[in-house]
Amino acid sequence: MSWTVSSHSRRSTSFPVIFAPSLAYKLTNPLGRSLRVYKETGHLRYAIRSLSRTGPTRPESTNMANSILQVENLVKRYGDVEAVRGVSFGIEEGEVFGLLGPNGAGKTSTVEILEGLRTLDSGRVSVCGLDPQRDSEALKQEIGAALQATSLPDKMRVIEAIRLFASFYKRQRDPQELLKRFGLDEKKNSFYGQLSGGQKQRLALAMALVNDPQVCFLDEPTAGLDPQVRREIYDVIEELRRDKKTVLLTTHYIEEAERLCDRVAIIDHGRVIALGTPRELKARSGGTTRIEVRLSKPESNGTLKTLEGVVDAREVDGAYVLHSQRPPQTIVSLVKHLEVGGNELVSLEIATPSLEDVFIEFTGRRLRD
Numbered sequence: 001m002s003w004t005v006s007s008h009s010r011r012s013t014s015f016p017v018i019f020a021p022s023l024a025y026k027l028t029n030p031l032g033r034s035l036r037v038y039k040e041t042g043h044l045r046y047a048i049r050s051l052s053r054t055g056p057t058r059p060e061s062t063n064m065a066n067s068i069l070q071v072e073n074l075v076k077r078y079g080d081v082e083a084v085r086g087v088s089f090g091i092e093e094g095e096v097f098g099l100l101g102p103n104g105a106g107k108t109s110t111v112e113i114l115e116g117l118r119t120l121d122s123g124r125v126s127v128c129g130l131d132p133q134r135d136s137e138a139l140k141q142e143i144g145a146a147l148q149a150t151s152l153p154d155k156m157r158v159i160e161a162i163r164l165f166a167s168f169y170k171r172q173r174d175p176q177e178l179l180k181r182f183g184l185d186e187k188k189n190s191f192y193g194q195l196s197g198g199q200k201q202r203l204a205l206a207m208a209l210v211n212d213p214q215v216c217f218l219d220e221p222t223a224g225l226d227p228q229v230r231r232e233i234y235d236v237i238e239e240l241r242r243d244k245k246t247v248l249l250t251t252h253y254i255e256e257a258e259r260l261c262d263r264v265a266i267i268d269h270g271r272v273i274a275l276g277t278p279r280e281l282k283a284r285s286g287g288t289t290r291i292e293v294r295l296s297k298p299e300s301n302g303t304l305k306t307l308e309g310v311v312d313a314r315e316v317d318g319a320y321v322l323h324s325q326r327p328p329q330t331i332v333s334l335v336k337h338l339e340v341g342g343n344e345l346v347s348l349e350i351a352t353p354s355l356e357d358v359f360i361e362f363t364g365r366r367l368r369d
Helices: 017-031 107-114 136-140 158-166 175-181 197-208 227-242 254-260 278-283 327-341 355-363
Strands: 002-006 012-015 036-041 044-048 069-078 081-091 096-100 122-127 143-146 215-219 246-251 263-268 271-276 289-295 310-316 319-324 345-351
Touching: 069 107, 081 107, 081 263, 081 271, 096 107, 096 227, 096 254, 107 122, 107 215, 107 246, 143 197, 158 175, 158 197, 175 197, 197 215, 197 227, 227 246, 227 254, 246 254, 254 355, 263 278, 263 355, 271 278, 271 355, 278 355, 289 327, 310 355, 319 327, 319 355, 327 345
Parallel strands: 096 246, 096 263, 143 215, 215 246
Antiparallel strands: 002 012, 002 036, 036 044, 069 081, 069 122, 263 271, 289 319, 289 345, 310 319
């Protein structure tokens, strides 16, 4: 996902998505030019409306809970495709909340509606007590966002980038302090094109916090990064958590949601299929142990469910996932069963239940599928 800011001339410059919604308004007045912000998706271009210069209109009473962010029965359609189907959840102030689901589940569409970048088809949303569509100008002062891709000119220096972002807001944090906090102080005079992938992502997070937002949206912040860089970003998000920042995080990484989030909504095909703390969601497995086996010949799920200690058995991607209340007895029973049937054990893995087990329980497939 990328944003392009362009004037009526042929010249255009790519900027990070995290400030695109307010960039048109900020650049039109000082430069006296007519600029427009476009979002490019496939072969379509969507013009983002200029921010109103009039004061914000407060939303009418919606009977929503006293959460800093509230979503009720949200629906979003793209033609005949219903991408978001009645999603509901609330986020309390200071909470790190995760939307966990596979690609195409509706996570990004939900986030973009909350940021005011897309219109909803039905339902209600409130962010910081504001309606993202009617109060877009006021909302941009209260939120920060780092979306799926960030692009700055290669020859822009790090300190220039964060100072530029700070100039777009009424409320600002000290750019030098942010760079130091995110481990970029020694890189402040480096060009953007000289930064590593992890450093670019840390800069994107710093720019998302430059206005000291009430709510920070992080859309797949570690997607495509190598494990070492991903752990660096985890450290940054955990620091935000310790500082009691309200964060909405989207991800399709199981370990990311379990490690970082206070609560998680598991979303699939546009619907929330489970919601709670990671501990609560994993407890749905009833204190069982997960045993995943691969066999030389197929077995029926019904037969494996009769093994000693097994409470559930499913075939997933050519493997059999068993949930057992008595793992040692289950393994002995399995080996005996395979010997009688002339089957062989190819591999066996034992683990405590994860959020992926919850996803498998509801959908019958792995999260990454």
